[in-house]
Amino acid sequence: MTMRLRMWVLALGGLGVAVLYVLACLDLPSFGGHRHPYGDRAVRAALARHTANTISSVNFDQRALDTLGEESILFGSVLGTVVLLRQTRDEDRQQPEPARVAPSVRRYALFALPVTLLIGLYIVAHGQLSPGGGFQGGVVVATSLHLLYIAVDYRALERIRPLGLYEVADAAGEAAYVLVGAAALPAGWAFLGNFLPYGTFNTLASGGTVPLLNAAIGVEVAAGVVVLLARFLDQAVEIVSTDEEAEGRA
Amino acid sequence: MTGELPVLLGLLLVAAAGTGAVLVRDPVRQSFVLSLLGLSLAALFLLLQAPDVALSQLAVGSALTPLMVLLSVRKVRRKARSERREERE
Amino acid sequence: MNGWTAAGTALLLCGFAPAACGVATGRASRRVPAQNVATTLLSLVFLLLAQGFARPAYVDTALVLSVLGPAGTLLFVRLLADQLADHPPGERRLRALTVGNYVAVAAVVLPLSAAAGPGRAMVKLLIIGVLLALGSWVATRAVHAAAAMGHGRGAPAEGMSGDR
Numbered sequence: 201m202t203m204r205l206r207m208w209v210l211a212l213g214g215l216g217v218a219v220l221y222v223l224a225c226l227d228l229p230s231f232g233g234h235r236h237p238y239g240d241r242a243v244r245a246a247l248a249r250h251t252a253n254t255i256s257s258v259n260f261d262q263r264a265l266d267t268l269g270e271e272s273i274l275f276g277s278v279l280g281t282v283v284l285l286r287q288t289r290d291e292d293r294q295q296p297e298p299a300r301v302a303p304s305v306r307r308y309a310l311f312a313l314p315v316t317l318l319i320g321l322y323i324v325a326h327g328q329l330s331p332g333g334g335f336q337g338g339v340v341v342a343t344s345l346h347l348l349y350i351a352v353d354y355r356a357l358e359r360i361r362p363l364g365l366y367e368v369a370d371a372a373g374e375a376a377y378v379l380v381g382a383a384a385l386p387a388g389w390a391f392l393g394n395f396l397p398y399g400t401f402n403t404l405a406s407g408g409t410v411p412l413l414n415a416a417i418g419v420e421v422a423a424g425v426v427v428l429l430a431r432f433l434d435q436a437v438e439i440v441s442t443d444e445e446a447e448g449r450a
Numbered sequence: 451m452t453g454e455l456p457v458l459l460g461l462l463l464v465a466a467a468g469t470g471a472v473l474v475r476d477p478v479r480q481s482f483v484l485s486l487l488g489l490s491l492a493a494l495f496l497l498l499q500a501p502d503v504a505l506s507q508l509a510v511g512s513a514l515t516p517l518m519v520l521l522s523v524r525k526v527r528r529k530a531r532s533e534r535r536e537e538r539e
Numbered sequence: 540m541n542g543w544t545a546a547g548t549a550l551l552l553c554g555f556a557p558a559a560c561g562v563a564t565g566r567a568s569r570r571v572p573a574q575n576v577a578t579t580l581l582s583l584v585f586l587l588l589a590q591g592f593a594r595p596a597y598v599d600t601a602l603v604l605s606v607l608g609p610a611g612t613l614l615f616v617r618l619l620a621d622q623l624a625d626h627p628p629g630e631r632r633l634r635a636l637t638v639g640n641y642v643a644v645a646a647v648v649l650p651l652s653a654a655a656g657p658g659r660a661m662v663k664l665l666i667i668g669v670l671l672a673l674g675s676w677v678a679t680r681a682v683h684a685a686a687a688m689g690h691g692r693g694a695p696a697e698g699m700s701g702d703r
Contacts, residue, residue: 231454255502302684305613308677315670316606323505323599330596331501339509340603343610346517350613351681429517436521441529453540456548463556470563478619482570485611486562489581492600493551496588501597508600512578512607513614520618 250398251407252329259333260413264392267413268377271420275374278424282367285431287439296354296437309351316344324418328407334414338421346429354437363430366423373420380412460494467491481519485511544591547584554580554643567619568628568686572636574615575678578608579640579671583647586667590651595660598667605667609674613681620685627686633679640675644668 201209229235246257259267287293324337348357381392389395392409399406467487474480488511495504540548558580561573582601589597616623648668655661 253502299617300688302680305677305681305684308609308673308680309613312606312609316610319602319606323603331599332505333502336502336505336509336603339514340607343509343513343607346513347610347613350610350617425514429514432518432521436525441532456540456544456551459548459552463551463559467559467563474563478567482562482574482615485574486559486577489555489577490559492604493555493581493584496585496597496600499592499594501594501600504600505603508603508607512604513611516611517614520614524618
């Protein structure tokens with residue numbers, strides 16, 4: 201295909217999308233509004249199952265299967281990154297140079313690390329009560345550990361990051377989600393059914409399986425992001441191809 | 451109408467940041483604009499009263515995305531530099 | 540739209556938007572401090588909106604941003620240290636930005652705490668205020684330190700020297 205023809209095809213496709221988009225927009229209900237049929241039903245179902253945060257109820261109870269799909273996408277992409285960014289035969293590891301960081305910045309990082317970690321865990325633990333949940337909290341937890349690379353030193357991060365354990369935790373989080381879902385089957389429920397007692401409304405233990413699934417996601421995301429960033433960091437800081445290394449020594 | 455002004459402002463910010471992220475070609479500068487886009491999106495989501503999504507966006511956009519972009523840039527540039535030197539020899 | 544929401548929108552327009560322009564243009568020495576100002580102001584916007592919507596749970600977004608925002612700034616400082624060293628930011632401008640941050644944090648957090656009254660909500664607001672102030676303090680220190688010692692490091696593997 202020539203460039204010109206390609207452009208024509210592109211223009212035709214773009215025009216078609218534009219026409220359909222405008223037609224669809226004309227049929228939309230107006231912005232805002234007071235009638236939310238889906239929202240009303242979701243809120244009613246969430247309250248019936250004693251889950252204060254409707255979003256968590258939708259994510260981990262009413263549409264828990266969708267979340268399993270999303271979680272598996274993250275799991276799969278982390279796996280793909282691990283394979284792509286592995287150390288190949290013509291690459292060597294080099295000890296990274298220690299970074300020089302201002303003492304005040306280092307002190308802040310050592311103070312902010314536990315604070316950020318705590319905030320992340322709080323976001324995970326309160327997923328069924330207030331905005332947040334396993335995904336959001338898990339990313340915050342993973343970011344908190346990387347304050348050690350950002351403001352202290354890569355070797356300090358490596359010391360608290362036994363990568364094998366995080367890889368196991370990543371898989372365990374993914375497996376735990378499926379296992380909790382399957383545990384509903386012997387109890388006579390459908391896969392991922394909310395088979396546990398719902399508990400007292402607006403307490404940490406409320407919502408039946410929601411806190412369990414939420415925690416599983418939290419573990420999976422936190423460990424997954426740590427593994428993902430570890431590959432990026434290894435490639436950027438430690439791993440060098442052999443010719444690069446030879447040139448570095450010269 | 452005045453009730454929808456904040457949402458309109460949020461939409462404008464997102465549109466501006468999104469256009470900027472596409473137009474900027476240098477990855478290092480793009481990482482700044484990308485983090486800006488993340489912040490604007492989080493503001494828009496909160497204005498639409500969707501705090502869960504705003505939190506997801508903040509968690510991913512404020513530190514994780516720039517870190518991954520900048521680490522990739524460092525790796526690629528280091529490699530390109532060593533290859534350049536090799537050619538000269 | 541009540542007063543708190545209006546204040547939040549005004550801060551978004553007159554505080555965050557100009558800071559965002561600073562992040563999107565110029566050298567790293569301008570973008571990095573502006574990034575810190577932008578995250579600080581956006582946290583304050585979130586606090587005002589939470590109060591305006593009468594949803595205390597929305598405060599969590601500001602809490603998360605108050606720790607992740609400075610983390611983002613430190614990250615840019617760490618990975619762009621050489622650019623900061625090549626063109627160090629003006630000492631006085633940096634200090635003015637930090638003082639501006641402190642003033643904005645105090646001007647938003649204190650009235651909100653007064654409106655919340657003594658209790659858990661007030662403690663949470665004050666913690667966020669302290670985290671934001673600490674964050675902008677450390678961001679300034681980090682930029683300053685990177686500008687001062689970036690060049691003498693002699694560690695090409697860890698910098699981005701010579702690749703602009």
